[in-house]
Amino acid sequence: MIRRFYGRLPGGPVVQALCTVVVLAVLATGGWFGYGLVFPEDDPSCAAGVERRGPEQECTGVTDGSYPFSADLAGISGKIKQQNDWVDGQIAGKPDERTFVSIAVILPMAPAQQAEQHKTLTQVQGVYLAQYHANHDEHGKQPLIKLLLANPGRSHAHHRAVADQLKEMTRGEERLRAVVGFDVSTGITREAITYLTKDLGIPLVGGPITADDFGNSAAAPDRFPGLVRVVPTTTGEARAIAQLNEGAEPEEGLIVEDIRGDDDYVSALKQAFVPLVQGSRRASEQYRAPDDYHKEGDTARQFQSMVTAICTSPAKNLYFAGRPVQLRQFINELGDRGCSQKNYTVYSGSGASTLVNDKALDWGALRSGITVEYAAVAHPDAWRGANAPASGGSVEDYGDFEKLAVTEGRMRRADLIDSRAITMYDAALTAITSIRGTDSAHPTLRQVADGWLRLHGELGKVKGAGGWICLDNYGNAYNKAVAVVKLDETVAGRVRFLRLGWPEGKPSDKDCTAPR
The missing domain is CATH 3.40.50.2300 (Response regulator)
Structure with missing residues (x-):
């Protein structure tokens, strides 16, 4: 091509040499521009609301299920997106009849270890089952529930940036009203929980976090304002x-x-x-x-x-x-x-x-x-058969969960024995119970947090799949089954x-x- 182009040029070798430099420069610039379109060198975005952060360039942030944080989560992320779209369809054109709020689940969504990956998957499945149950099995109760996935990174290193996103969603069209999650009791998660609850004022239902000082108490009633725990303490x-x-x-x-x-x-x-x-x-x-x-x-x-x-x-x-x-x-x-x-x-x-x-x-x-x-914190056989206790939980409550896990979650019994799906289902169920107990179509964050105070007693307790959840005055599950x-x-x-x-x-x- 260049040879034919030279043939049309007037002048001698000097002119042709200069033209060669210009042509190569144009081709190089065009090539680099095209490469930049396909492979943007400094683009931090993984998807809407999700950015690469840290030396490992982890994709962290918040999604409605559109973006799967890992291959393991692809299937359940798709179900969550489908359920969120269903909620949008129910609301469309009926603003006076139906409304919604969102809850978010915050966990390291893409751990490196195989056992941790399985744990994360079953925990997200548990929260999804609570969302599905709330939207389809509670006789039209309002508001409907959307679910968001929040990834703070493998070591929770980016929890502040993700928590700030969640705070914006409490003010935005997502109508975020509570967060569910955290599954380890370490220094970094204590810092993350403090920032989310004390600094940002977002109600939080903890997952399997059992350390005794990871909750409020008479000695420290405002250590984590708005935090609830649905599992027994380590003690x-x-x-x-x-x-x-x-x-x-x-x-x-x-x-x-x-x-x-x-x-x-x-x-x-x-x-x-x-x-x-x-x-x-x-x-x-x-x-x-x-x-x-x-x-x-x-x-x-x-x-x-x-x-x-x-x-x-x-x-x-x-x-x-x-x-x-x-x-x-x-x-x-x-x-x-x-x-x-x-x-x-x-x-x-x-x-x-x-x-x-x-x-x-x-x-x-x-x-x-x-x-x-x-x-x-739970096991499928704990509430099965004639030997189950007459109080503290029920065979029926667990049976309803297991049926939902099999039919809607496509989960096997083996997926339930590590207790993680059961625990996170109960955590999300607790958040949804408080949200709907405010008798408001658009409850405030404070109303949701104050709702924790009502979750006890014969009629107020949460009938969890892992046993009754009866909160004390500090947001801790009283005498929870082990x-x-x-x-x-x-x-x-x-x-x-x-x-x-x-x-x-x-x-x-x-x-x-x-x-x-």
Whole structure:
């Protein structure tokens, strides 16, 4: 092409050379411009409301389901978008008859670890099921509910930017009235919850956050204004374990604790386990997990030498105060112990619920004399059959949830045993109950938060799938049922329900109100 162009040019080599420079410059500029259109170098946008942030360029922000934060969430994101569009269709042309508000679920939406990915998926599914139930199974109650997905990043590092987006949505056409979420009790999530509730004034229903100081109390009634929790505290979980383990000798108990700081869940477990070994002369066994406790680090090596010390101790009951990755490493090393003739029972808190989906767990260890029991916040068998308690929850409430999970959620029983879908369904159900209990088509944020005060008593309690939710004056679930479970040594991937435990020692009566 250039050769034919030269043939039409007047002048000698100098002119032709100059023209060559001009032509190449034009082609280069055009090429770069075209590349820039297709591959914008500095475009931070992943989708509407979602931006790349941080050194890992994570897509964080808020979406109505139009943008799936991960391949795992593609299916459920599509369902949420479809349900939101359905709400728009119901409202169109009927402003005097029907109205809506939005709730948002905030979680790290694209974790790197396989077990965490599954946990996130089931949690989002649980919130979606609550949205669907509210819009289709509650006899036309108003307002209708839209659902938004909020991703603060894998380490919650971008929580402030995302919370600011959510605040704008409380003023905008989205009519955001409550947020549901957070599933770990760590320093960064405490900071995020403080900013969302105390600084921005957005009502929040926590997910499976159990650390005792992650809620309001008589000593600190305004630590997190507008925060509600629908799960038992870590101390409540430990009490349920203690009820199961009554009569055990303190000398046969040993605490295995993570000494990494700034993790409220771990700290709460340590404190809750202390009474179970009161009187023992043996100090706890300690290890240090990586700052990012999702990573493997060198803790497997630490546990290898620790197991040798455990073998020479009188311990039989091992109380593990740590996160799931380290618990899995500990179980694997304990399964390979030199004292194979000794049997051990490992107890832990609700964080252990992700173990069932951890492909690196050695289930063979459970067939070598190792039993793993933990306090889950819910389990499908807790409210099934004639042995279910007459109060504290009901077979019917759980049955309605499971039917919805199977028919609308296309979920299997295996998707429910880690308790995450049940917990987040109950959290969203609590938010929606308060929103609709204001008797206002457009409740304010303050009205929604004040609505928490009414969620107790025979008629006011929330009939959750994991048991009754009866809030005390500080927004904590009073005497919430604890499902004590064990990893099934006979079938990999199965969790066996043992019994229900109660922080107050027995189920609440129908009035379900915290004492003065």
